[in-house]
Amino acid sequence: MNKIAIIIKREYLTRVRKRSFVIMTILGPLLMAALMIGPVFIAKMSDSVYQVGVVDDSDFFFERLKNTNNVEFSQLNLDIEAAIELHKKGNYDAILHIPKFAFEAPSGLRMFSEKSVNLNAKLNIENQLKLDFESLKLAKEGIDEDVLQKIKTSINIMTVRLTKDGLEKTDYPELRMVLGIFSGILIYFFIFLFGSQVMRGVMEEKTNRIVEVIISSVKPFQLMMGKIIGVALVGLTQFLIWIFLTLIIVTAVQTAFPEQFKYTPVEQVYISADDAYNPEVLKERTEIVMQYNSPAGQIMDALSSINLPVMIGSFIFFFLAGYLLYASLFAAIGAAVDNEADTQQFMLPITVPLIFAIVMAQMVANNPSGPVAVWLSMIPFTSPIIMMLRIPFGVPMAQVYLSMALLVLGFVGTTWLASKIYRTGILMYGKKVSYKEIWKWIKFKG
Amino acid sequence: MEYIFKAENITKNYTGHKALDNVSISVPKQSVYGLLGPNGAGKTTLIRIINQIIGPDEGKLFFDGEKLKPEHVHFIGYLPEERGLYKKMKIGEQALYLAQLKNVNKHDAKKKLKVWFEKFDLLPWWDKKVEELSKGMAQKMQFIITILHQPKLLIFDEPFSGFDPINVNLLKEEILNLRNNGATIIFSTHNMSSVEEICDDITLINKSRIILEGNVKEIRKSHSLGIYCVELEDVKKPLESMLGSQYNVSLEGKSENLYKYRIRKPDGDPSNNLLKSIMEAGRVISFQEVLPSMNDIFIKNVTGKYPDEVNNKNNYQNNQI
Known part of the structure; x- marks a missing residue:
């Protein structure tokens, strides 16, 4: 068997068998699934209804207060003191008092509660009463309520994305942004996580002094590449298991709670393009869409509007190539130093471009085709993160290929540089290494 | 003579200093070569x-008659x-891994490892992690890994450090066994008594240059100081008074009838003359030249003079470690 293959096998197996790997691999998708499904359930769970007892001395407002999902009103034919007594016995969450003179002075409204008042309920009541007062005042000024209803307009722009094969699809720019930033951060996280695993591995071999035995059998470059590729395969394994488990969990939850994920795709509701420009039909269709679709269902539809195979494929490429670019540098640092504390000064030049890419993420997401985004997605040190951020928004293939080619070139370059530092560094002990020293190693021939 | 390894005019520079300056060595086949x-x-x-592991700046290297090339690492054990x-890897697995890196296939490696582990009492530890092993056991394991692929050339750098005397003997035996079975050993150490014991030839390097090389026996002979150890019985006349004018004589010890003398003769005086004179003094039980130890020769060649005790004290063969 080829020696690099033997080294890769060892690096891979020792890591995959570790307990921490197994735990992370199982916990990862559970956390992800919880992140996706959790909010839906939390929203469902927190809707205990807030009971408000209303003492309406004006005899006008109570019938206009509408019960909502979260707030329920009941009229109390008592005076306010008696109502408060009732509340103290624990009958209502709060007592709302609307005095007789409320027409003239809306500031006389009061809400009593032993506990602090539910802020949502308070806002809800304020909004309802505000509308009532407004229509009351408008009526006083002689404006008919029917006219008012006609004036009311609701605008909801539905973004439709034109795909190459002429289909119209509902677009979700917010989701593209979230997905882009999420993948960018994931790549950042992966590069650091697995890069520092390489660094620690190299340092372990150096401080253990096993390295001299090994490089009397294999070339230092083989040892370095074996380690880097072995760890890359660990990362890939973890990522693929995560995707697989996440899909299983999400599917399981979808089958278990179909109501939460009910969704009718917009394309199926629209009958023809002509209809789409008919306001009557549009209104009707939109209502159907609103009625049938739960928020979770919409997220699922949004996800399906993104080309997931391309996303995952390019994620794997940019993760691997980005990791390879940085991993050899991490290996060089591990070889140059004697202990973990000394790594700090050399980590800086590696972390700066990565952190810069993350800082620029928001700006790139706002304008994914702008010059800053394009340039940062071409420079090999930032491209893994920035290009991944742009891909959900759609990037011209030429740019993707160019970025990939540059990244591979960058990876070859850093590996060449790192191998020079590595092969000198691993045999250097007890010497505090400086940048000047490392520069000498790089220039050193043979 | 056939050589397993030859280095010709090797020079190696590190930034700032010369590590090797025009060094040439020739290691004869099936010998123990001290470095x-x-x-x-x-x-x-x-x-x-x-x-x-590193390349020379100048010079030529030959392994078994061929120019040294990367494939030769499989015939060298280091x-x-x-x-x-x-530390965290099981020792059996780790030994297999390192053997595979020397091009031994897994199946053969396993078979051979079992034999060697048995010999060194390591077999029960096969599935234990290295961190659970004592230092001595770890060293034994390293020794096994070094020799497992049956290299033609073995290089041991201070192999005995950290071993107890029993294991040192075990190791020495194995090293000589390996030589007798056809392997050549390059042996680097500061332990000069073991050099006298097991080395056939040596090279002494100081300040990047070779300052002494050759067969151990010949080197010791050429460093002769003309010192003899004599045992006499029935002494008629004390040797001190008889030979004192010509030789440097001192009484080393006396038990019952047996006298032990240490005599230093001047350069150029044949030893037979000395023996003749001694024969007149009493019955000669033994008459033996005392050669300087490798330890003394080492110090002489590196510092330029023998340690003080060589000229004053008797204990030449002090096998100090």
């Missing part, structure tokens, strides 16, 4: 060059002075 020298003399650099293992 000696004080700390920092350039031994480790030479060993790393032989192992192709036990470095600073040696380690993966």
